[in-house]
Amino acid sequence: MIKYSKIFIFILCLWPLTTISLDIYNNQLGAEPIKKIMKHFGEWTLIFICITLAMSPLKRFTNFNFWIKFRRMFGLFVFFYATIHLLTYIGLDYRFDLKPILNDILKKKYIFIGFSAWLLLIPLATTSSQKMTKLLKHNWKKLHRLIYVIAVFGSLHYIWLSKTIFFKPLIYSVIILVLLTLRIRIKKKI
Numbered sequence: 001m002i003k004y005s006k007i008f009i010f011i012l013c014l015w016p017l018t019t020i021s022l023d024i025y026n027n028q029l030g031a032e033p034i035k036k037i038m039k040h041f042g043e044w045t046l047i048f049i050c051i052t053l054a055m056s057p058l059k060r061f062t063n064f065n066f067w068i069k070f071r072r073m074f075g076l077f078v079f080f081y082a083t084i085h086l087l088t089y090i091g092l093d094y095r096f097d098l099k100p101i102l103n104d105i106l107k108k109k110y111i112f113i114g115f116s117a118w119l120l121l122i123p124l125a126t127t128s129s130q131k132m133t134k135l136l137k138h139n140w141k142k143l144h145r146l147i148y149v150i151a152v153f154g155s156l157h158y159i160w161l162s163k164t165i166f167f168k169p170l171i172y173s174v175i176i177l178v179l180l181t182l183r184i185r186i187k188k189k190i
């Protein structure tokens with residue numbers, strides 16, 4: 001049952017990649033195609049961060065362990081979509097010209113925080129396997145708390161690049177705040 005649900009959820013997680021691929025194929029990206037691709041993957045990265053953070057509260061409220069089984073997969077999809085988002089910026093927007101990219105990272109605070117969030121995702125993605133969980137023992141849990149920092153960085157990135165918190169950046173910030181508060185309350189009860 002879990003095996004089939006995992007396959008089903010995995011295919012569902014590829015939905016954002018499929019829709020944008022179809023838009024590219026049908027030439028439906030509009031006047032600013034690179035911007036559209038970047039925004040698409042940026043927003044989906046944030047959505048997957050929210051989904052990943054929601055798994056523990058869902059387990060707690062439904063008393064159903066089922067949710068936790070998907071947390072690792074959702075977390076890896078955060079890294080997957082964040083990396084495509086980053087590669088779109090580096091490869092399509094700047095054609096791998098590293099000098100202006102470095103300049104952006106150092107001078108634009110929203111790029112700096114977005115890039116920091118992506119860097120923080122690397123240790124999480126590389127230690128997500130069962131083998132690494134066993135190897136790192138209780139340090140694994142400590143390390144994976146970085147997802148809270150990543151979530152805050154992601155929402156700041158969105159607010160700063162939009163230059164206003166209204167409305168979508170506000171909606172995501174509130175969702176992230178609620179999910180983080182729930183996680184902290186769950187931890188206190190444990």
Ligand code: HEM
Nearest residue numbers: 035038039042043045046082086089114115117118154158
């Ligand atoms: C966890 C990491 C990240 C998250 C959650 C994230 C999220 C987002 C979101 C939500 C947007 C706005 C989408 C919209 O307007 O609908 C966005 C846009 C953008 N992101 Fe990120 N991002 C991340 C990492 C990065 C990195 C590493 C870079 C580059 C170094 C980057 C560069 C950009 C740029 C340039 C835009 C603006 C696109 C435009 O409007 O022209 N992001 N990102």
